[in-house]
Each structure stands twice: as structure tokens, then as C-alpha cells.
Amino acid sequence: MNCGELLIIGGAEDKCLEGEVLNKFVQLALRHSDGGIGILPTASEIPEEMSKQYIKIFRALGVDRVEVIKLDSREDAENPLICEQLKSLSALFITGGNQSRLSEQIGQSKFHQALSKAWHQGMVIAGTSAGASIIGKHMIVAADTMLNDDKLKVEIGIGFGFLDGLLIDQHFSQRGRFDRLLSAIAVNKELLGIGIDENTAILVKDGLFEVFGQHEVLVLDGSKSDYIHVTASDNGSEELTLTGFCLHALTRGYRFDLVTRKLLMKKGIQP
């Protein structure tokens, strides 16, 4: 069987009945089997409140079985009973919070292995905000770029590894995160940077992604750059000199070929 779809959401997705992004997730989850949806709120410091709102919206959208995976420690992540929970699910929703909590508690654990296996067997995985970042092999873990004189050094951490070669960032326009994505790609130019706005998502399947939701997705490609140089400024902030980075932006319905790194038109639209 093929790997399941990955729905990677830029955070703050609309939780009303008409919300396009969560409707897409439920549609994918229900299509595949009669298994339920699991909610993984481990990234959050308020996992119960976080879970409740998703239970409510998923049920309202017609999902009979919604269950929460209570995984709040490294011990939980090694617990076979919790891993077992994944077997009866058709889809998993990873909530927002702090992506470092996900990597610290779950990375390289039995639960991580079980999740990877379930995904390889067709489980749909969605993640929003921190849950979006964790889906890649690499992720940005630094605190937000401060909008002051000190431009923070961006730190790269290890995610769940369901997508290789991409570096996801979320809340992208809304939190002014272009700088931090550019900095991250400048020192990892083999990675393709993907900045996803709030209430916006990419659906990844078969080497392509398609955009859903309200705003934009920005794609930053440094692979053809012939010069990248990072210097420290007088106060220690990192400053970039670089040439020839390529930038694309996509909205709802447009697709992007992750192999050729080219935007694909919507049906009926010619470039």
C-alpha cells in the first residue's frame, strides 16, 4: 500500500463547519476506511482543551469515532498500548504547540516507529503549526525572529521525517517569518523552504503538493544559487549575502511539483 496523504497546515485553521482545511482532512480520513481519527495534542501545554475543540469540529463534520492519544512523556511514547491505538485509525491530527515537545517526547520512540509504519500503510497525517513543522525530516526550532535589531540565529532540529528535502515554516505571513526561512535555507540550500500562511495548507502526495485554504504558500529554492555567505554583524546577528534564490507563491488550487520544483497551473489556466 502507498503512504497516506500529508496535510500540512500553517496554523490557526478555521474551525467552523465550512472551514476548508479541516473539511479536506475529514474528507481524506473518511475516504480511506471506516477507522477513526486520532488527535495527538503532545505539542500543546494545554492538551485537553486543545483536544476538545478538535473533537467537537471533527464530530460536527460527521466523524463517528474521534479519539485522543494521551502521550505526555517519553515513557508514554514507548508504551505498546499507546502505540497500539494507531492501528485502528485512518487518520491522525497533530495539534499545534511547540515542535520541540514533539521531537523530545516522540522522536525515535516506539510510537514514532508505529506512526511511520501506519503512514506507510496509508494513514492520513495532518499537522498544524508545530504539528506541521514536525512532519519534515528537518524543522525550524528557534524562537520567533524578534522584530528588532537582533535577528535571531535559526536552529534546525529533527522532525518525524515523513518528508525529506523540505523545510516547513508556518504562521508564515502572519508572523513575518520570511527572514527566518531564508536564513535556514541559506545554510541548508539542498532543502526546499515552504512557508505556509495561517488557515492555509498543502496536501502532499506522489511528489506534488496542492494548496488549500485562505492565504498563500511561499516556496523558497536556493538550489541554483552560486554564492552564499553568512557573516556576523557587529552585535552578533547573522547576516546573509546570497544570489539567485528562486521564489514562488501559490494560492488555493495551484500545485507544485516537488521533483522539478515548478509550479503547476490549475486546470484551464495557462501560464
Next chain:
Amino acid sequence: MNCGELLIIGGAEDKCLEGEVLNKFVQLALRHSDGGIGILPTASEIPEEMSKQYIKIFRALGVDRVEVIKLDSREDAENPLICEQLKSLSALFITGGNQSRLSEQIGQSKFHQALSKAWHQGMVIAGTSAGASIIGKHMIVAADTMLNDDKLKVEIGIGFGFLDGLLIDQHFSQRGRFDRLLSAIAVNKELLGIGIDENTAILVKDGLFEVFGQHEVLVLDGSKSDYIHVTASDNGSEELTLTGFCLHALTRGYRFDLVTRKLLMKKGIQP
């Protein structure tokens, strides 16, 4: 005689004795003649306080004659006596504030003509923040992009026109302005977008610019894009779909060829 240099500063330049950007300005001003430096504080709502701090630093840097051009209305801008003031100056410094005040009070006035003539005869012109934006033929006049769900529509206004084909933005990284520059260039793709960080400047002369100061200058080139499409999202914000924008970033000492739109290496550095 050739046009004077343009020193375009991203705002918040260091005003201590060692500040690289203002030192560069003074050096250019003193090199050309024994004329003084004029300060044009029209963009500011506190022109006197604004002028005082520049008088202090320019004097400390060795300029004997520093004078303020008190121009606070359309009437002032048509006053021949105020226009006359420009004749004895070797350099003009345009302060920050609101660029719309500069265009409303000075645009297409006698003072504007006199300034243009003085520049064509070799006057050095520096502008910081609003004073940087006004230097181009086109400028961004919208309020700041709000870092919330509503991404503002960017408005383009008319500047003093000393640079054609460029669109300057300032306080660039520090205020997270990448989005607004990208939006502006998407609908004006013949313009080259230049985003200048705080305490950082470009010195424009003979179809090139060189970077001075602490942080980065970002160059955004949409001229080779083969698809740009702007849509309105559900709440009216503008959303972009576009391909193949080219991005460069430069730090102190690097230069950019405005004709070929290519970064030039520093001496001794090979790409």
C-alpha cells in the same frame, strides 16, 4: 557635471561618532565642496527635535555648516527663498517620518525642481526611512503590513524620482516587510524591489549600488517571472500566485549592478 550620489538608508542609523552610515554621508558631503549640509525634516511630525539630533552628530563629525530647511507646507515649497537655500549646500539629508508628507508638501513644487537641479549638478542626497522611500520614482505608501490575518493592500505613491525602476522599502527585516515588498513588485514587476534593513544603506552611483552598515539589503527581481496572479481571499486580503521571482541579499561591501541585475563580488572574493 554628473548627478550626486544617493545614500539610501533603511532607518535607525547609528548616531554615535563611529556610526558607519552617517560617517559615509559626511565623507561624501565634505569631499565635493566646502558647501554645508542641509537637513530636511519635513517628513517628521517633530521636525525640530529630529533636526537637533542630526545637527549634533554632523557637527561632531566635523561639518562646519549644518542648516535646517524649514519647509512645513505647500506654500513653503513654492517659496523662492527656501529654494535658494539649496544652492549653497553640498549635501542634503532627508529625515524619517511619513513619506506621504514629503510627497504632499514637496512633490512637483518649485523646491522639488530646485532639489532635482541641485542633484543633477552633483549634490549628494541621503534619505533615511521615509526619506529613503521618497528618493525613488515610485514608493510604498501603505501603512505597515499588520501581522494578523488581514494582509493589507499595498499602495504605491509617487516619490521625488531620483531613481527610476527601483522600489525602496526600509526598516525591512526589523518590521517584517518582505510581504509588502513582494506584493508591490507582483503588481509592478518592471520595478526592482530593494528592502533595506535598519542601520544599513545603499550608495547609488553610475548604475551600481554598494552596501554600507550593519545588516542586509534584499533585492527582489520579478522581471523573469512567467506567471503572476493576484486574488482576493475570503476576507478581502490580497493573495499572490507567482513563479520564478529572483532574490538576492547583500551585506557591507558587496555591490549590485542595477543594469544586469547581478550581485558583484567584493574585491578578492570569487563566486
